[in-house]
Structures are given as C-alpha cells and as structure tokens.
Amino acid sequence: MLVLPSEHRGLFKQPIGTLFPEFSDIVPQLSGRMVCTVGDVVTHSALARGIIPAVGVIDGFTMRSPYLAMPEISHHILRVINPAGVITDELTAVLAEAVKAAPCVIMVEGEEDLAVLPLIGLLPDGALILYGQPNEGVVVCEVTPALRQRAADLLSCFVSV
Numbered sequence: 001m002l003v004l005p006s007e008h009r010g011l012f013k014q015p016i017g018t019l020f021p022e023f024s025d026i027v028p029q030l031s032g033r034m035v036c037t038v039g040d041v042v043t044h045s046a047l048a049r050g051i052i053p054a055v056g057v058i059d060g061f062t063m064r065s066p067y068l069a070m071p072e073i074s075h076h077i078l079r080v081i082n083p084a085g086v087i088t089d090e091l092t093a094v095l096a097e098a099v100k101a102a103p104c105v106i107m108v109e110g111e112e113d114l115a116v117l118p119l120i121g122l123l124p125d126g127a128l129i130l131y132g133q134p135n136e137g138v139v140v141c142e143v144t145p146a147l148r149q150r151a152a153d154l155l156s157c158f159v160s161v
Contacts, residue, residue, distance in 0.1 A: 001086060001087070001088050001089060001160070001161050002086065002087040002155065002158035002159070002160055002161075003085060003086050003158060003159050003160075003161055004085045004086070004114065004157065004158050004159075005157070005158075005159055008157040008158075009085070011154060011157060012113075012114075012154075015133055015139040016116070016139065016141055016147070016150060016151070016154070017129070017139045017140050017141030017142070017147075018139065018140050018141075019133055019136060019137050019138070019139050020137050020138050020139075020140060021136070021137040022137060022138075023042070023045040023046075023049075023137075023138050025137075026130070026138060026140055027049060027051070029128075029140070030046075030051055030128065033126065033127070033128050034054050034102075034123065034124065034126070034127040034128065035051060035053050035054060035127070035128050035129075035130065036053050036054050036055040036056070036057075036119060036123065036127065036128070036129045036130070037053040037055075037056045037057065037129075037130045037131070038056075038057045038112055038113070038115050038116050038119065038129065038130070038131040038132075039057070039058065039062070039112065039113070039131050039132040040058045040059065040060065040062050041062050041132050042130050042131055042132045042138055043056040043057070043058050043105070045138070046130065052075070052103050053103065053105075053130075054099070054102035054103055054104075054127075055095065055098045055099055055102060055103075055104055055105075055106065055119065056103075056104075056105040056106070057095075057105075057106045057108060057112045057115045057119070058105065058106070058107060058108065058112060059107070059108040059109070059110065059111055059112040060107070062132070075103040075104060075105060076098075076101055076103070076104045076105070077104070077105045077106075077107055078094050078097060078098055078101075078104060078105070078106045078107070079094075079106070079107045079108075079109065080094040080106060080107075080108055080109070081108075081109045081110055082108050082109070082110040082111060082112065082114075082115070083110045083111065084110060084111040084113075085111075085114075086110075086111075086114070087114050087115075087117065087118060087155075087158065091108070091115060091118065092118045094106055095115060095118055095119050095122055096122055099119075099122050099123065113131075116129055116131050116141070116151075117151045117154055117155055120141065120143055120147055120148055120151040121148060121151060121152075123143045124143065125143055125144055125145070126142065126143065126144075127142075127143045128140055128141065128142055128143070129141040129143065
C-alpha cells in the first residue's frame with residue numbers, strides 16, 4: 001500500500017495533463033481512442049454522450065458530496081476498497097483486471113482520485129485518461145513514456161506501508 005504524506009498533497013493540485021473547461025471541448029479528440037475515466041462527473045459526462053470508457057473509476061461522490069446523477073451502468077462492475085490519500089495493492093490489481101476486461105467500471109469504496117497514477121502505467125501508449133479538476137474542468141492525459149515518467153515521479157513521493 002502506498003500512502004501520500006500530507007506534505008506532498010500540494011503536488012496533486014496541478015493537472016498532470018491538459019485542462020479543458022468543458023467536457024464538450026474534448027469530445028472531438030476521443031473518437032477512435034481508448035478512453036478511461038476517473039471520477040463520477042467525468043464518467044457520467046462520457047456515458048451521457050455515448051462514450052463508453054474502457055475503464056471508468058467512480059466512488060459515488062463528487063467534491064465529498066454524494067453523486068446521484070450517474071446513469072445506469074450496463075457493463076462489468078468491479079468493487080474495491082481504497083481509502084483517501086492511499087493507493088492500495090488491491091486498487092492496482094483491480095485496475096489491471098479492468099483494463100483486461102474492458103469495458104469495465106470500478107466502484108471504489110473510499111476515494112478514487114489517485115487511481116490515475118497506477119492506471120497510467122497499465123494503459124498502452126496513446127490511451128487517454130480523463131479526470132475532473134474540481135471547479136475548473138476536465139483533464140485529459142495521453143499516455144506516453146513522458147507521462148509514465150511523470151507518474152513514476154509522483155509515485156516516488158508516496159510512502160510504502
């Protein structure tokens with residue numbers, strides 16, 4: 001299990017991809033791409049536009065409040081416990097399983113925000129990860145060797161317990 005020390009939480013305030021103010025701004029670049037989503041609002045926004053994420057990671061909350069607007073999810077659902085500020089081994093294992101079983105939704109009991117980091121290492125080059133930046137929009141991360149290095153650098157700030 002990896003735990004993010006409080007002194008490094010500020011590193012995650014800045015997007016690790018390109019920030020777009022509106023989901024509709026990114027729709028044209030999603031066609032023909034492997035798309036994964038992290039967060040309830042982003043996953044809902046994709047599904048509402050007929051975009052089926054290969055992997056969608058949700059926790060039933062947005063900005064610490066229950067998110068009740070999620071449409072019916074008809075594909076495979078996996079469940080995992082992952083506390084806030086932590087990346088559990090189980091989360092990483094379920095992400096790997098979901099990538100192989102796509103399309104798949106992972107329902108996290110706890111918090112899903114940090115799932116972006118292990119997901120980067122599990123996806124092929126060219127895949128896109130979308131996640132919400134609270135009160136700012138949606139972040140698009142294209143998986144590349146440089147993004148994998150950035151994720152590894154961020155993961156090095158965690159403490160293994």
